[in-house]
Amino acid sequence: MIEDRNVDVAVIGAGAAGLAAAAECADHGLETVVIDREELPGGILRQCIHNGFGLRYFHEELTGPEYADRVVERAAASGVKFQMNTTVSDVRREENGDFTLLLLSEQSGVTRVHARAVVLAMGCRERNRGNLAIPGGRPAGVFTAGCAQKLLNTEGMLPGKCAVIVGSGDIGLIMARRLRWSGVEVKAVVEIMPYASGLTRNVVQCLNDFNIPLYLEHSVVSINGRERVQSVDVAPLHDGIPILEQKFTINCDTVLFSVGLIPENELAARLGVELNPATGGALVDADYQTSVPGVFSGGNVLHVHDLVDFVSEEAARAGRAVIRYLEGATAAERNPVRAGANLKYVVPGYYARGRDTVFAFRPLGVWASAMLEAELDGRVIWKRRCSHVRPAEMLLAELSGQLLNAPGTLEFRLRPEQDEAAVEEA
Amino acid sequence: MIYDVAIIGAGVSGASTAWQLSHFDCRTILLERWADVGFGVSKANSGIVHGGFHHPVSTLKAKLEIRGNLMFEKLQYELGFPFQRNGILVVAFSEEQMATVRKLYQQGIANGVRNLEMCGRDRLLELEPKLNPEVVGGFFAPNGGTIEPYRYVFSLVEGAMRNGVELQCNFEVTQGKWNAEESFWRLTAADGREISARRVVNAAGLFADQISHVCGAEEYRIHPRKGEEYLLDRNSSARPRRVIFPVPSRDSKGVLVIPTAEGTTMIGPTADPAEDKLDTTTSADNMHRIVALVRQMVNGISTRDIITSFAGLRPVLESEDFYIARSEKAPHFIQVAGIQSPGLTASPAIGEYVKDLLKEDGMTLTEKNHVVQELPVRHEIRHETPETLDTLHKDDPRWTHVVCRCENISEAEIIEAVRKGHTTLDGVKFYTRGGMGRCQGGFCSAKIMKIISRESGIPMEKLTKKGGNSRLLGGVLGSAEVEPMPEK
Numbered sequence A: 001m002i003e004d005r006n007v008d009v010a011v012i013g014a015g016a017a018g019l020a021a022a023a024e025c026a027d028h029g030l031e032t033v034v035i036d037r038e039e040l041p042g043g044i045l046r047q048c049i050h051n052g053f054g055l056r057y058f059h060e061e062l063t064g065p066e067y068a069d070r071v072v073e074r075a076a077a078s079g080v081k082f083q084m085n086t087t088v089s090d091v092r093r094e095e096n097g098d099f100t101l102l103l104l105s106e107q108s109g110v111t112r113v114h115a116r117a118v119v120l121a122m123g124c125r126e127r128n129r130g131n132l133a134i135p136g137g138r139p140a141g142v143f144t145a146g147c148a149q150k151l152l153n154t155e156g157m158l159p160g161k162c163a164v165i166v167g168s169g170d171i172g173l174i175m176a177r178r179l180r181w182s183g184v185e186v187k188a189v190v191e192i193m194p195y196a197s198g199l200t201r202n203v204v205q206c207l208n209d210f211n212i213p214l215y216l217e218h219s220v221v222s223i224n225g226r227e228r229v230q231s232v233d234v235a236p237l238h239d240g241i242p243i244l245e246q247k248f249t250i251n252c253d254t255v256l257f258s259v260g261l262i263p264e265n266e267l268a269a270r271l272g273v274e275l276n277p278a279t280g281g282a283l284v285d286a287d288y289q290t291s292v293p294g295v296f297s298g299g300n301v302l303h304v305h306d307l308v309d310f311v312s313e314e315a316a317r318a319g320r321a322v323i324r325y326l327e328g329a330t331a332a333e334r335n336p337v338r339a340g341a342n343l344k345y346v347v348p349g350y351y352a353r354g355r356d357t358v359f360a361f362r363p364l365g366v367w368a369s370a371m372l373e374a375e376l377d378g379r380v381i382w383k384r385r386c387s388h389v390r391p392a393e394m395l396l397a398e399l400s401g402q403l404l405n406a407p408g409t410l411e412f413r414l415r416p417e418q419d420e421a422a423v424e425e426a
Numbered sequence B: 001m002i003y004d005v006a007i008i009g010a011g012v013s014g015a016s017t018a019w020q021l022s023h024f025d026c027r028t029i030l031l032e033r034w035a036d037v038g039f040g041v042s043k044a045n046s047g048i049v050h051g052g053f054h055h056p057v058s059t060l061k062a063k064l065e066i067r068g069n070l071m072f073e074k075l076q077y078e079l080g081f082p083f084q085r086n087g088i089l090v091v092a093f094s095e096e097q098m099a100t101v102r103k104l105y106q107q108g109i110a111n112g113v114r115n116l117e118m119c120g121r122d123r124l125l126e127l128e129p130k131l132n133p134e135v136v137g138g139f140f141a142p143n144g145g146t147i148e149p150y151r152y153v154f155s156l157v158e159g160a161m162r163n164g165v166e167l168q169c170n171f172e173v174t175q176g177k178w179n180a181e182e183s184f185w186r187l188t189a190a191d192g193r194e195i196s197a198r199r200v201v202n203a204a205g206l207f208a209d210q211i212s213h214v215c216g217a218e219e220y221r222i223h224p225r226k227g228e229e230y231l232l233d234r235n236s237s238a239r240p241r242r243v244i245f246p247v248p249s250r251d252s253k254g255v256l257v258i259p260t261a262e263g264t265t266m267i268g269p270t271a272d273p274a275e276d277k278l279d280t281t282t283s284a285d286n287m288h289r290i291v292a293l294v295r296q297m298v299n300g301i302s303t304r305d306i307i308t309s310f311a312g313l314r315p316v317l318e319s320e321d322f323y324i325a326r327s328e329k330a331p332h333f334i335q336v337a338g339i340q341s342p343g344l345t346a347s348p349a350i351g352e353y354v355k356d357l358l359k360e361d362g363m364t365l366t367e368k369n370h371v372v373q374e375l376p377v378r379h380e381i382r383h384e385t386p387e388t389l390d391t392l393h394k395d396d397p398r399w400t401h402v403v404c405r406c407e408n409i410s411e412a413e414i415i416e417a418v419r420k421g422h423t424t425l426d427g428v429k430f431y432t433r434g435g436m437g438r439c440q441g442g443f444c445s446a447k448i449m450k451i452i453s454r455e456s457g458i459p460m461e462k463l464t465k466k467g468g469n470s471r472l473l474g475g476v477l478g479s480a481e482v483e484p485m486p487e488k
Ligand SMILES: Cc1cc2nc3c(=O)[nH]c(=O)nc-3n(C[C@H](O)[C@H](O)[C@H](O)COP(=O)(O)OP(=O)(O)OC[C@H]3O[C@@H](n4cnc5c(N)ncnc54)[C@H](O)[C@@H]3O)c2cc1C
Pocket: A012, A013, A014, A015, A016, A017, A018, A035, A036, A037, A038, A042, A043, A044, A045, A048, A051, A052, A053, A054, A086, A087, A088, A089, A121, A122, A123, A124, A146, A170, A171, A174, A264, A267, A298, A299, A300, A301, A305, A306, A307, A308, A309, A311
C-alpha cells in the first residue's frame, strides 16, 4: 500500500532556498514539508567547507555547513517537517489545483504527498565536459569541480595528484586552493573569457596566494590520455577561436571543470512550467509564482546566485507569497520586465503595479562603473550607479511600489561609464 | 582442462557466438582483453538495426544483415535488452539525391526486404514531423530500428553464462600455439595465463589481424575507420521518431539522426581512416561538421543539447566485406574478421553462421537437454509503476533509493550490476545507465563508486573507470605530497 499524506506546502529541495521558503510558511502556521534526496538538509552548502557565507544575512562570516546549520535550525524551530533521503520522482497538478508528489526513499519506499502549493528549490547541476564538447580522449581523471569537492570534503578522497582546472567559476577557484591544501598540485586555471568568472576575492585568496597561474582568454582544446589523463592542450583564443599554432601542453593527471551551473528544472518541466531561456529557470512574477498557479520557485533553480544570502532572502519572499496565495489573494499582475542593454537577464520577469519588488540581474561585461537604469514606458523611473561590475556578481535593484505605478513594460539596462582598463591605467 | 571452443573477443560477434554455442553440449570459454565485455567496437557505434538495403546481397555482410535483422524480436524476448523497430527514413533534398534513393530502394527490393515504401514530401513529413520541410522525397524502411548495443552484449553474455559458458576478462591473447600431437590450441595471455581449446574463434574485432598472425593463420590487415558520435539531452526537441539517413556516400552511410532505444538522441557518425586502433578521440571540427550536416535534415538540433561524445573504430578489410570462414592455414581456427557496419545488425546471424562453420569443421554439436532460454526480468525503476516500486521496496528497500537522478537509477540496480561482475565505473554505467544522463555523473559518480567499493571489496582508491590504469582517484586525503609531475 502506498501511503498518502496531505500538507499545505511541499518544498522540493532542502538547500538554503527551500529552507527559507519553508520557514516562512511554517511560521505562519501552514503545514510544510521539505523533501530532499540527501541525508542532511543544507544542499550544496554542506560540501562548501570554506568561509565566506552569511556576511549579509547573519552579519558574520560562516562556513557553508555553519550557514546550513543556522538555517536548518530556524526552519525546524518554525515547525517545518523534513523528509530527507527522499527523491521527488514526479509531481503533477490535479484537476482541483492541488498537487501530488511521488516520493521514493529507502526508508519509506513509495509515498505520495498531496499539497496545496509547491515550492521548487532544487538548486543546480554543474555543466560538464560533455556540455562543452571538449575534444580528445575519454580517460579517467575528468571531474566536475563540485564532484571533486564532494569526493574530497565528504569522502576524504583525492581526485588525483596534479590538476588543471577548466573555468574560473567560484567552485573551481575554491577547489584550486582546497587541492593545494590537500597536497595536490594545481598547474593552471584556464578561462575562456578575458576575466575570471568567479568572485574577485576568490581569485585573490585561492589563486594569487598560491601562485597558481590563471590563463585568461585560453581554452583547453584537447584532453589527452587513454586510461588516465596525461595532459591537456591549451591554446590562446582570438575572438573566441583557438589559435592552434600557439597551443601548448600541460602535463597533469586530473582535469576539473568549473564552467557554470544549470538550474535543475526536470520537475518544473513535468509540471509544464514555462522557463526563461536566459536563466534556465522558471519565468516568475513578482510573487515568484511560475506560469503554473500554485507553483513557486526560488534560489539557484530560479537563477544561479553567487551569494547564499541572496538565495535565502529571495526564497523567503517566495515563501511569503505562498502564504498570500493560500489565503486566496489574487495572482500578481503580469506586466513584462525586460533585460535591456548589457544585462543577461532579469528576475522576476513581471512586475505588479504598486508592489515593492527586488529585481536581480547578471551583467554581460566588466566595467569599473556603470549606471543601472529602470525605464517604464519610455520614462527613466529609477537609477543607481554600480561600481566594479562583473558577470560573476549579481546585481540587485529594490524598487518601491510607488515607482511602479503604471502598466506597461519595465526595462532595465546598464550604461557603462568607466572601463576597467581605464581605471588600471590611471 | 581443454575447452571445446575458445572465442577470442567479447563484442557482438563473440558474444552472439557464445550464446549460440551455449545451447549445445560444448565447453566454451569467452576471452576478452578489456575489463568488461562489449568494451571494443560494440559499445561505440550508432546502435542501428539496419534495413538490409545498403549493400548488394552478393556480399556476405548484406546476407547476414538481412538475416540478423529478422532475429531481434526473438532475442529481445529471450534476453530483454532495449530494442525498438521504429523504422528508417532515407531522405533526399534534391532531385540528384533522389536518383540514389531510387537505387537504394531497388537494391532493397532485390535483397528481398519487405514493406519498403517510396515516399513523397508529404508522406515523409507525416512519418516524421521533425524533418526539415524542404525534404524532396525518400523512402521508408519499417524494418529498421535501434538497440542499446552494450546492453545487447551484456544480455548475450549473461545468457551464455547461465548456460555454462565461461568468461575471462582482462585476458589479452598474445600467443596461440597449435599442439598437433594432442590436437588442441594453447592460448596465452599478456599476463601469462593460459587456456587450452580444441577450436578457436577469432572474433577480436580491430585486432583480428594480430590474432590471426600470432596463431599462424592468414595474414591480412584490419584498417580502423573512425566514427564520432554526439549524444543529445533527453529533452532535446530534435528527437525524431525514426532513424533518419541522408543519401549515402561511397565510404559510409552518412551522418544520421538516431532516436536511441533509451530515449536520447544521437547524431553521427563520421567515417575517416584512423592510424591507431585505440584512438577514440573526438575533435571539434568533426562536431561542427556533424551538427551542420544533421541540421539540414532535422529541425531543432543545438550544440547546447550535447551531453557527451564518443568515437568508435570500424574494423575494415580491404575487401570491405566480412571475412567469416574456416582458416585455410591454421587448423580448427575460425576467422570472424572485418566486421564493420552492419556488424551489429548481422551479429545474431554471425553467431549462427559461426556455429555452422564449427559443424563443418567436424565438431559434433548436441543440443543440451536443458537450456535457459530466457533471462529473468530485470527491474529498472525508471520503467516501473509506483505500485511495482512499492512491491520491490518490500523485497529490498534499496530499490527506492535513487542514486542517479538524471536517469533515475536505484541503488539496487547498481548492486545488481556489481554482483554480476561489472566492477568498473564504465561497466556499471553501461549496465545500468547510472551516470549516463545529462549531468554525466557529476552528482552520482561518488555515490556509485562507494557502492562498487562496498559490494566488490575493492578499495575506493583502486577503483577504475574501465580497467587497466584508468584509476579514478588519486588516493586517500593526507597521502599526497606535492611532487611535480615529470615533464615529458
Ligand atoms: C561550490 C559552491 C561554492 C559557493 N560558495 C559560496 C560562498 O563562498 N559564499 C556564498 O555566499 N555563496 C556561495 N555559493 C552560492 C550558494 O551557496 C548557493 O547558491 C546556495 O547555497 C544555493 O541554495 P539552493 O537552495 O538554491 O540550492 P541547493 O543548495 O543546491 O539545494 C537544492 C537541494 O535540492 C535537492 N533536490 C533537487 N532535486 C530534488 C528532488 N527531485 N528530490 C529531492 N531533493 C531534490 C538537492 O539534493 C539539494 O539538496 C556557492 C555555491 C557553490 C555551488
